[in-house]
Amino acid sequence: VPELPEVEVVRRGLERWVSGRTLSDVEVHHPRAIRRHTPGAQDFRDRLIGTTLSAPARRGKYLWLPADGPTGQGLAIIAHLGMSGQLLVVDPETPPERHLRVRLAFADGGRDLRFIDQRTFGGLFLDDLDAEGLPLQLAHISRDPLDSLFDDERWASAVRAKRTGIKRALLDQTSISGIGNIYADESLWRAKLHGERPTAALTRPVLRGLLQHIRDVLGEALAQGGTSFDSLYVNVNGESGYFDRSLAAYGQEGRPCQRCGAAIRRESFMNRSSFSCPHCQPRPRAAQSS
DNA sequence: CGTAGATCCTGTTAGC
DNA sequence: TGCTAACAGGATCTAC
Numbered sequence: 001v002p003e004l005p006e007v008e009v010v011r012r013g014l015e016r017w018v019s020g021r022t023l024s025d026v027e028v029h030h031p032r033a034i035r036r037h038t039p040g041a042q043d044f045r046d047r048l049i050g051t052t053l054s055a056p057a058r059r060g061k062y063l064w065l066p067a068d069g070p071t072g073q074g075l076a077i078i079a080h081l082g083m084s085g086q087l088l089v090v091d092p093e094t095p096p097e098r099h100l101r102v103r104l105a106f107a108d109g110g111r112d113l114r115f116i117d118q119r120t121f122g123g124l125f126l127d128d129l130d131a132e133g134l135p136l137q138l139a140h141i142s143r144d145p146l147d148s149l150f151d152d153e154r155w156a157s158a159v160r161a162k163r164t165g166i167k168r169a170l171l172d173q174t175s176i177s178g179i180g181n182i183y184a185d186e187s188l189w190r191a192k193l194h195g196e197r198p199t200a201a202l203t204r205p206v207l208r209g210l211l212q213h214i215r216d217v218l219g220e221a222l223a224q225g226g227t228s229f230d231s232l233y234v235n236v237n238g239e240s241g242y243f244d245r246s247l248a249a250y251g252q253e254g255r256p257c258q259r260c261g262a263a264i265r266r267e268s269f270m271n272r273s274s275f276s277c278p279h280c281q282p283r284p285r286a287a288q289s290s
Numbered sequence: 291c292g293t294a295g296a297t298c299c300t301g302t303t304a305g306c
Numbered sequence: 307t308g309c310t311a312a313c314a315g316g317a318t319c320t321a322c
Contacts, residue, residue, distance in 0.1 A: 001314075001315070001316090002316095003316095032298095032299085061316075061317095080316080080317080081316095082299095082315085082316060082317085083299085083314070083315055083316070084299095084300085084301095084314090084315095099300090118299085118300060118301065119298090119299050119300055119301080119314080119315085120298080120299050120300075121298075121299065121315075121316060121317080122316090162292085162293090163292080163293075164292090164293065164294085168293085168294090171316085173316085173317080180315075180316070181314090181315065181316090270294090270295085270315085271295080271296080271297090271315075272313090272314075272315055273313085273314085273315095292322105293321105293322090294320105294321085294322085295319105295320090295321085295322105296318105296319085296320080296321095297317105297318085297319080297320100298315105298316105298317100298318095298319105299314105299315105300314100301313105301314095302312105302313085302314095303311100303312085303313080304310105304311085304312075304313095305309105305310090305311085305312095306308105306309090306310085306311100
C-alpha cells in the first residue's frame with residue numbers, strides 16, 4: 001500500500017532512470033488508468049509524445065514528471081499509485097505484464113516506463129504546473145510532514161478546530177498529506193493515542209509529539225525502502241522494501257504489544273482495519289462527536 | 291460548509 | 307473440491 005515513503009522511493013527511482021529522456025510512444029492499455037485525464041487517451045498520447053521528462057517531484061502520495069517539448073512548456077504527468085499501482089522501468093522487449101495499464105517508450109530505445117495496477121485505484125493524468133511548479137489539480141493537497149515548508153503550528157490549529165477523531169484527521173490529505181492506514185496506525189501507536197480520540201481535545205504538546213512520531217516513522221520507513229505488506233508495492237526495479245518487519249501495530253492483531261505485552265487488537269473503522277494496543281491506546285470514554 | 295458513509299476494483303484467502 | 311464472502315483501502319462523490 002503505497003504511502004509517502006513508498007512514493008518517495010519510486011520518485012527517486014524515476015529521477016535516476018527517466019529524467020532527461022524523450023518520449024517516443026505512449027500506449028494506454030486500460031481507460032480507467034487515465035480516467036482523471038478527461039480529454040481521453042488520444043489527447044494523453046498526443047500531448048506526451050516528443051516531450052522530454054525532467055526531475056520528478058512529489059507531494060504526499062502524488063508524484064509528477066514535468067514534460068516539456070514541442071506541444072508546450074509547463075505540462076506534467078501526474079501519477080497516483082492508489083492501492084496497487086507500480087511504476088516500473090523495464091526492458092522494452094519484456095512481454096506486457098498482466099495488469100499493464102500504460103506503457104511509455106523512449107526515443108533512446110532504452111527501458112520503458114510502465115504503469116501496472118491490479119486494483120485500478122491508481123492512475124496517470126496530465127496537468128499544467130502553476131508558478132510554484134505544483135499541478136493545478138493538486139492545489140487541495142496539503143504539504144506533507146517531510147516538506148520543509150510544512151507549518152506545524154498551523155496544522156495543530158486546524159486539527160483542534162475539527163470535530164472528528166485523530167485518525168480521520170491524519171488520513172485527510174487536505175490537512176496533512178502522505179499518511180495512509182499503515183503509517184497512521186504506526187504513528188498513533190508510538191504516540192499512545194487511540195484513533196478515535198476527539199481532535200478538539202488534543203493539546204498542542206500532544207499534537208507536536210504525534211507529529212514527531214509521524215516524521216520518525218516515515219523517515220525510518222523511507223530509509224528501509226518502504227513497506228511491502230501485501231507484496232504489491234515495489235520500487236521502479238521491482239524490488240520490495242522491508243519496513244514491514246518493523247511494524248509495531250499495523251497487521252499485528254493478536255501479537256504482543258512491544259511496550260506492554262497486551263495483544264494488539266483490530267477494530268473496524270472507515271471500511272478498513274485499525275490496529276492498536278488496548279492497554280497503551282485506550283478507547284476514549286465519552287461518545288464521539290456525531 | 292464540514293463531516294460521514296458509500297463506492298470503485300480485482301486477486302487472494304478464509305470458511306462452509 | 308467448489309463456491310461464496312471477506313478483505314486489502316485512497317480518493318472522490320453524495321447525503322445530511
